[in-house]
Amino acid sequence: MIDFEKQGGLVPAIAQDAETGEVLMLAWMNREAWEETLRTGRACYYSRSRQKLWRKGEESGHWQEVVSIHLDCDGDTILLRVRQIGGAACHEGYRSCFYRRYTNGAWHIEGERVFDPKQVYKT
Numbered sequence: 001m002i003d004f005e006k007q008g009g010l011v012p013a014i015a016q017d018a019e020t021g022e023v024l025m026l027a028w029m030n031r032e033a034w035e036e037t038l039r040t041g042r043a044c045y046y047s048r049s050r051q052k053l054w055r056k057g058e059e060s061g062h063w064q065e066v067v068s069i070h071l072d073c074d075g076d077t078i079l080l081r082v083r084q085i086g087g088a089a090c091h092e093g094y095r096s097c098f099y100r101r102y103t104n105g106a107w108h109i110e111g112e113r114v115f116d117p118k119q120v121y122k123t
Contacts, residue, residue: 003075004031010046011076015089018067018081024089025097027054029078041066043080060120062086088114091121 004011009031015024027045029037033053036044043064047054057063064082071078090097093113100107 001071001075002034002078004034006074006076010048011078013043013045013078013080015043015064015080015082015084018083022096023098024064024082024084024095027056034078037066037069037080043082056089057086060086060088060091060115062088062115064089086114091117093117093120 002011010028013027013029013033015027016022017024027043028048029044030046033044033046036053036055043056043066045054045056046052055063063085064080065085066080066082068081069078070081084095088095090099092099093115094111095114096111099109099111101110102108
């Protein structure tokens with residue numbers, strides 16, 4: 001049912017906190033990432049910049065346990081309801097990748113960092 005061909009083999013995948021409903025991140029999945037997610041019960045994505053599978057949390061320890069999976073009406077967007085293990089989904093150290101809010105003509109940071117990315121990512 002998933003239309004991997006519509007966008008050249010990739011579909012957007014939204015990760016949402018299963019308890020709070022907070023949107024944590026948007027990533028991409030190819031068929032291989034999809035199959036690994038199903039097999040392991042942990043979110044696996046496809047990194048467009050690195051051109052390879054991205055096993056969420058393999059470097060940071062901040063992985064996502066899949067609670068349920070949903071597909072939109074067009075069959076081209078996946079919604080993963082997850083338990084965010086380790087407290088942060090964002091590689092910048094915030095719980096959600098959507099930590100910036102636009103108000104009164106400017107961007108403002110909401111929330112506190114859960115971890116320092118310089119300490120977690122050694123690249």
